Amino acid sequence: QVQLVESGGGLVQAGGSLRLSCTASAASGNIVAIYTMGWYRQAIGKSRELVARFTRGGSTDYADSVKGRFTISEDNAANTWNLQMNGLKPEDTAVYYCNAYLSTIVLGHVTHHDVWGQGTQVTVSS
16 A cells, blocks of 8 residues: 655645645555656646646646746655645635655565545635
8 A cells, every 4th residue: 555645735825835745655565666746636616637747757747827836846855745836826725636656566566556645725815
């Protein structure tokens, strides 16, 4: 089992900042590599959408609505990545989910996983 745990959500006024963090851990075995790290969000009544994602090998994608305001980065802590959100707007209000495509090794057997966090609420007041 692989788990992603998010932190850093909350309530902030428009124009403010928040930083979300996501840490991956394996209940058994070890995480060998994380190939893609990303953040998605889902607002009430809307579909889940990509916010930001980066892939080993250097490609980074952002939703047009967050370009120039949000930054995804890998943390110095192992298997952790962050989403720095500046200039927040009420339309950024949503549940934010982290996602990863990674591999684990248990007793020499490698398994690939597409994993989601449980979600963290971000609310931006006007």
